Each structure stands twice: as C-alpha cells, then as structure tokens.
Amino acid sequence: KLILTINDVAKIISNIAEVIEENKQYLTDLDAAIGDADHGINLDRGFKAVKEKIPQFLDKDIGAILKNVGMVLVSTVGGASGPLYGTFFMRMGSIALGKKAIGDNDIVAMFEAGLSGIKERGKAQAGDKTMIDAIEPALNELKKSLEDGLKFNEALSIAVNASYSGVEMTKKIAARRGRASYLGDRSIGHQDPGATSAYLMIKTVANYVDK
Ligand code: ADP
Ligand code: MG
Ligand code: MG
Numbered sequence: 001k002l003i004l005t006i007n008d009v010a011k012i013i014s015n016i017a018e019v020i021e022e023n024k025q026y027l028t029d030l031d032a033a034i035g036d037a038d039h040g041i042n043l044d045r046g047f048k049a050v051k052e053k054i055p056q057f058l059d060k061d062i063g064a065i066l067k068n069v070g071m072v073l074v075s076t077v078g079g080a081s082g083p084l085y086g087t088f089f090m091r092m093g094s095i096a097l098g099k100k101a102i103g104d105n106d107i108v109a110m111f112e113a114g115l116s117g118i119k120e121r122g123k124a125q126a127g128d129k130t131m132i133d134a135i136e137p138a139l140n141e142l143k144k145s146l147e148d149g150l151k152f153n154e155a156l157s158i159a160v161n162a163s164y165s166g167v168e169m170t171k172k173i174a175a176r177r178g179r180a181s182y183l184g185d186r187s188i189g190h191q192d193p194g195a196t197s198a199y200l201m202i203k204t205v206a207n208y209v210d211k
Pocket of ligand 3: 036038079080
C-alpha cells in the first residue's frame with residue numbers, strides 16, 4: 001500500500017510547478033488557438049507563487065498544504081482555470097485535513113472531492129471539452145483498477161493513459177464551456193489547454209509514485 005507524507009506531497013507540488021513551467025509556452029499556444037493565449041502564463045504564475053509558499057506549511061498537515069495551494073491558485077492564476085484548479089486543491093485539502101500521511105483510499109477520496117468541486121463550480125460535464133475530460137476518465141480508471149486489485153502505482157499509470165486519451169478526445173469535440181465555447185464548432189480540431197494541463201499534473205503525480 002502506498003503512503004504519502006507531507007514531504008511527498010510538497011515534493012509532488014513542486015514537481016507540478018516545474019512541469020507547468022516547462023510546458024508554459026505549449027499550454028499558452030494551445031490556448032491561443034481556441035482561447036486568449038494565457039493558460040500557460042496563468043498557471044505558471046500561480047504555481048510559482050505556490051512554490052514560494054510551500055515551506056511555510058511543512059510543519060502543518062497535508063490538508064493545510066493543499067488548502068493553501070488552492071487559495072494561492074485562486075488568488076494568482078485568474079481566468080477560468082484559477083478558481084477551478086483552486087477549488088480542486090482546496091477540496092482535496094478538506095479531505096486530508098489534519099492528516100500527516102495519506103494512503104490509497106485517501107487519495108481516491110481526495111481526487112473524487114476535487115473533481116466534484118470543479119463540476120459544481122464550473123457547471124461543466126465530461127464531453128464539454130474542458131479539464132474534466134482529462135480528470136474524470138483518470139479517476140474512473142484509477143478506481144476500476146484498484147477494485148481489480150492492482151497496486152496503486154499500476155492503477156495510476158493506467159489512469160494517466162486514460163487521461164491522455166481524454167485529452168486526445170477533446171480535439172474531436174466542440175467546446176460547451178469556457179471561452180472556447182464562443183467558437184462553437186470552430187473549436188473542433190483543437191486540443192483543450194485545460195485538459196492538457198490536468199493531464200500533465202496527473203502524470204507528474206504518477207511519475208513520483210512510480211519511483
Ligand atoms: P481563461 O479561459 O479565462 O483565459 P485559462 O486560459 O487559464 O482561462 O483556462 C482555460 C481552460 O479552463 C479551458 O481550456 C478549460 O479546460 C478550462 N475551463 C474553462 N471553463 C471551464 C468550466 N466551466 N469547467 C471546467 N473547466 C473549464
Ligand atoms: Mg485563456
Ligand atoms: Mg484569460
């Protein structure tokens with residue numbers, strides 16, 4: 001069974017910040033095609049602020065870290081994705097409140113609560129060409145694989161593949177939420193930036209857990 005400590009969580013968050021920085025231009029270019037060319041810039045600004053704040057929370061608990069990550073993202077990312085990713089991390093934080101370590105079941109419950117938060121806040125569903133198209137298939141596959149008795153790292157690596165398929169799928173559909181929805185069918189053929197950043201984050205967690 002997998003156990004993640006406060007230090008693991010802090011390291012994963014800082015790895016996510018690095019991956020976002022590396023993909024800043026890529027995410028912004030995707031957003032240039034169907035949005036306003038700022039997704040990578042927005043997220044990089046947010047995760048840089050997050051990275052600076054993390055050391056202040058290492059003596060607290062995982063819930064406190066994640067809640068603060070969420071609050072920093074809400075106040076620094078902006079756009080549609082700021083409040084949505086912010087909600088995602090804050091909801092995960094509420095599940096992990098007071099915990100110094102989390103295991104398989106906690107992680108699934110956190111992921112589930114985070115996704116519910118995004119759906120409540122943004123009123124989008126799978127198939128609307130948003131970050132949900134990368135997150136929901138990952139969560140579903142993770143749960144299914146764990147039920148089938150796979151180890152957490154194996155289950156998560158299957159979840160990453162499902163998330164990638166979700167990102168690919170966004171190319172085939174029209175956006176029904178967010179800025180890209182203004183384009184209607186003209187958004188077809190383009191990959192959703194938010195689904196792409198969500199996939200990158202999930203993949204970063206999986207890479208960490210695999211080591
Ligand atoms: P903005 O569109 O305000 O500039 P960003 O460019 O940072 O914000 O983020 C755009 C991404 O946000 C989209 O690619 C999409 O994945 C996601 N998004 C937009 N609206 C919603 C929503 N209602 N629910 C879930 N995700 C959304
Ligand atoms: Mg944008
Ligand atoms: Mg914007």
